[in-house]
Amino acid sequence: MEAIKMTGIVKCFGRVRANDGIDFTVNEQEIHCLLGENGTGKSTLMNILFGLYHQDEGEIFIHGKKAAISNPNDAYELGIGMVHQHFMLVNQLTVLENIIMGKEPGGLFLNKKKCEEQVSGLVEKFGFKINLQEKVENLSVGMRQRVEILKTLYRGADIVILDEPTAVLTPQEVDELFKILRQLKKDGKTIVFITHKLNETMALSDRITVLRKGKVVCRCNTSETDEKELAAKMVGRSVETVITKKGQIRGGVVMELKNVRLLKKAQETVSLTVHAGEILGIAGVDGNGQQELEALIIGNKKMKEGSLLINGTEARKMSVKERKKLGIGYIPSDRHKNAMIADFSIAENFLLGYQDKPQYNSHGFINYANLRKDAQEQADRFETKLAGLDQPIGQLSGGNQQKIILGRETSHDPSFMLVAQPVRGLDIGAIEKVHRTLLELKEQGKAILLISAELSDIMNLSDRIAVLYEGRVSALFENGEYTKEEIGLFMTGKSAGGKNS
Ligand SMILES: Nc1ncnc2c1ncn2[C@@H]1O[C@H](COP(=O)(O)OP(=O)(O)OP(=O)(O)O)[C@@H](O)[C@H]1O
Ligand SMILES: [Mg+2]
Numbered sequence: 488m489e490a491i492k493m494t495g496i497v498k499c500f501g502r503v504r505a506n507d508g509i510d511f512t513v514n515e516q517e518i519h520c521l522l523g524e525n526g527t528g529k530s531t532l533m534n535i536l537f538g539l540y541h542q543d544e545g546e547i548f549i550h551g552k553k554a555a556i557s558n559p560n561d562a563y564e565l566g567i568g569m570v571h572q573h574f575m576l577v578n579q580l581t582v583l584e585n586i587i588m589g590k591e592p593g594g595l596f597l598n599k600k601k602c603e604e605q606v607s608g609l610v611e612k613f614g615f616k617i618n619l620q621e622k623v624e625n626l627s628v629g630m631r632q633r634v635e636i637l638k639t640l641y642r643g644a645d646i647v648i649l650d651e652p653t654a655v656l657t658p659q660e661v662d663e664l665f666k667i668l669r670q671l672k673k674d675g676k677t678i679v680f681i682t683h684k685l686n687e688t689m690a691l692s693d694r695i696t697v698l699r700k701g702k703v704v705c706r707c708n709t710s711e712t713d714e715k716e717l718a719a720k721m722v723g724r725s726v727e728t729v730i731t732k733k734g735q736i737r738g739g740v741v742m743e744l745k746n747v748r749l750l751k752k753a754q755e756t757v758s759l760t761v762h763a764g765e766i767l768g769i770a771g772v773d774g775n776g777q778q779e780l781e782a783l784i785i786g787n788k789k790m791k792e793g794s795l796l797i798n799g800t801e802a803r804k805m806s807v808k809e810r811k812k813l814g815i816g817y818i819p820s821d822r823h824k825n826a827m828i829a830d831f832s833i834a835e836n837f838l839l840g841y842q843d844k845p846q847y848n849s850h851g852f853i854n855y856a857n858l859r860k861d862a863q864e865q866a867d868r869f870e871t872k873l874a875g876l877d878q879p880i881g882q883l884s885g886g887n888q889q890k891i892i893l894g895r896e897t898s899h900d901p902s903f904m905l906v907a908q909p910v911r912g913l914d915i916g917a918i919e920k921v922h923r924t925l926l927e928l929k930e931q932g933k934a935i936l937l938i939s940a941e942l943s944d945i946m947n948l949s950d951r952i953a954v955l956y957e958g959r960v961s962a963l964f965e966n967g968e969y970t971k972e973e974i975g976l977f978m979t980g981k982s983a984g985g986k987n988s
Contacts, residue, residue, distance in 0.1 A: 488551055490515040490646055490677040491536065496545035498531050500882070502874060505531040506542070507701035513646075513694075515550070518668060518678045520688040520709075523698035524721055524914040525886025526872050529681050532698070533648050536679075537569040538562040549646070568639025569648040572655075572912075574631050578624035585623055586638050609640050613670045616663070627774065629660030636667065647671065648679045653687060654912045657772045657940065665691055683914045685714040697721055722916040729922040730947050731766065731929075731966065737950070738763030740796075741934035742903045747783055747793035749776035753958030756793060761903065761934040766925065768949030769938040772978050776958040777938050778820065781907045784936070785817055786810050787825070797903060811840060816901030818892060820908040820938070826892045829881030833873060836880045837862035837895050844899070865894025869920055885912040893924060904928060907938040922948060942971060942978075956980050 491513040498506040505528045513519040521529050534540045536547065538556040547554045549565045556562050562569070576585050587602040606619060617633050626634070632652060639647050649668075653661050668678055668691065682688060688695060689709060697705040697720045705720045718726045741763050746756040753776065761767045771777060782788035784795060786807040795802045797813040811817065819825035827836050838847055838858055846857045862876055869890035873883060880888055889909070896904070906925065910918045925948055929935055939945050945952055952969065954962045954977040962977040 488515055489513065489548070490517070490550060491679070492548040492551075493532070493536065494546050494548075496532060496535060496547075497543045498528070498535060498540060499543055504701050506535070506545075509545070509698070509701070509703055511696055511703065513677055513679055515677055516672060516675050517693045518672055518680060518691055520692040520695045521679060521681045521698065522683075522685075522688060522695060522717060522721055524916055525912075526884035527698045528701045529698055530650055533569065533650060533679065533681065536562070537567060537648060563642050563644065566643060566645040567648070568642060568644030568646070570632065570635040570639060570650065570652060572651050574635055576623045576631060576634060579622065581620050581622055582617060582626070582634050582637075583619040585634055586619075586641050606637065606641060609637060613640070613667055613674070615667060627660070628655045629657065629663065632656070632660075632664065633667070640671075645675065646677045646679070648681075650681045651683070651912060652680070653682060653684060655773075657774075658942075659772070661687070683912070683918075685717050685915070688717065689714060699723065718915055721914065724916075726915050726919050728947060729919060729926060731926060731950060735764060735930070735950070737765045738932055738934075741798055742784075742936065743794075743796040744784065745794045745796075747790060747795070748958070749779040749783070749955075750958030755959040757955075757958070757960055758793075759936075759953060759960070761936050763902070763934050764929060764932045765950040766929050766935040766937050766948050768945035768952045769936065769955055770942060770945045770952055770974055770978060771940075771955035773940050775955045775978075777907070777940075777955060779958070780955070781820060781905065781938060784905050785815070785819070785825075808840070814900075814902040816896040816899065816904045816933075818889075818896055818904070818906045818909050820911070822888060822892055826896075827880050827888060830879050832877045833866070833880050833883075833891055834859055834862050834876040836891060837865070837876075839895070841895070841899060861898060862891075862894075865898055866891065869894055869924075886914055886917040889913060889921070890917065893921065897924065897928060902933060904933055904935045905938075906935060908940060909937070910939070910941060910944060942974065946971065946974070954978055 489512045493509065493511040496506045496509040509532055511532060523529050531540060535542050538558045538561050541557060547556060554565055583603055583606055586606050610617060615633050615637060617630060623631060623634065652664060656664065672678060680691065692709045695707055695709055696703055739762060740760045742761040744759045746758055748756050769777060779788060783790050786805060790803045797815060800813055802810050802813060841847060847854050859876055866873060871887050871890040873887060880891060909921050913921065925935060937948060950966050952964045953960045954974060956977060
């Protein structure tokens with residue numbers, strides 16, 4: 488029988504038809520991947536199923552019975568749980584407290600023992616590796632996600648929806664997650680999995696539904712398709728892997744970082760240079776100093792020792808604003824925090840950080856004509872999907888937000904680009920666009936520091952690769968000198984046969 492059957496689902500936000508007559512079915516005890524470009528209606532469809540939105544048209548059947556789902560409580564009554572991309576946990580509480588919160592039989596403290604037994608039972612049954620007494624604030628992203636999954640199971644979900652669960656996970660954490668999901672399936676549960684990663688889709692799912700512009704364009708068994716076909720279905724054209732050209736001319740040093748300590752526990756300081764016309768890739772498992780490197784270079788964290796030269800100017804004591812004036816373009820890993828204001832319009836966001844530019848500022852007044860012209864030009868350049876420049880940027884899908892930021896940060900002719908996790912949450916068409924843009928910038932002679940948890944980004948785009956491990960550079964490779972496995976070894980702290988530095 489079908490665990491989920493959604494028929495003729497329509498959902499509009501103003502003029503946007505986010506779901507445009509979607510029929511979606513998932514069989515019981517199946518892992519089903521929901522694919523599609525950014526802004527194509529995947530989250531909307533699942534939010535409807537979980538009772539966060541209500542459909543304008545269409546019907547939902549759960550295990551064959553017609554269902555009216557007006558809020559997440561209704562969804563849980565029907566055995567539907569959802570793990571969102573932005574976790575909703577209370578940091579100061581323990582794992583156990585977070586799991587049982589809101590569903591304590593007769594008060595949190597009275598029956599804590601009983602609840603704990605129940606949760607421990609789930610932990611064991613499904614092979615979660617987690618300490619129930621640990622405070623959530625001390626957990627890695629992957630661990631937090633396990634708490635969210637446990638929460639749905641504790642509430643009795645037999646249908647578990649995961650919205651892009653792997654976007655923020657390390658490769659090891661992805662493996663662990665997949666083990667858990669397969670175990671859940673074995674136990675009879677039904678999984679809906681939203682992702683942009685086709686290799687994950689192929690490895691994990693039984694069946695696939697592809698959405699495009701709010702409509703279903705493909706339903707198939709995973710065994711009867713491949714990555715190439717799925718990519719073409721998603722984007723409506725074939726997608727290419729963009730690869731850096733070797734042997735390009737490298738110019739002088741643009742960014743030089745000397746003797747900087749990334750992590751307190753680090754045994755060594757870090758020194759890096761990026762030349763004009765090259766991409767230096769920073770590989771590494773998240774949490775090995777990438778965030779600190781990013782924050783120290785842009786100035787969100789104080790540099791206590793060492794030095795930072797941008798085009799020969801010492802920038803160590805400068806503010807973020809002053810550093811950017813030296814010619815830094817910045818794509819942050821956390822765009823919500825460091826690159827945009829969700830409630831502000833797209834046009835206003837395009838001004839962010841560039842208020843003083845003469846073309847946007849005439850005698851203290853904003854020159855809206857110039858601002859809108861440039862914002863529109865950049866939005867078009869990246870084929871950004873938007874209702875208009877006055878739309879709040881927070882309403883755009885993640886990929887489209889990233890395109891606006893990319894447009895803004897590259898339009899002021901930076902000489903150095905600090906680019907962190909640029910494709911996180913982006914669809915394959917958008918990733919290709921971002922990759923092409925980075926290579927174009929490099930060809931124009933810009934110096935680029937690319938920090939990415941995606942090893943394929945690093946390997947395809949970089950001229951040189953530095954591997955970060957526990958806050959130090961564990962290896963530095965020239966393009967072509969390494970294999971994926973070698974880099975992988977340095978990422979986990981084991982040294983390989985490659986050149987060490
Ligand atoms: N609360 C909202 N208000 C206005 N528009 C919205 C809202 N939620 C979604 N939309 C719009 O609906 C469309 C579908 O968005 P949705 O978030 O479902 O896409 P998605 O397929 O999940 O994309 P992504 O892969 O980027 O997460 C987009 O155009 C988006 O801008
Ligand atoms: Mg989404």
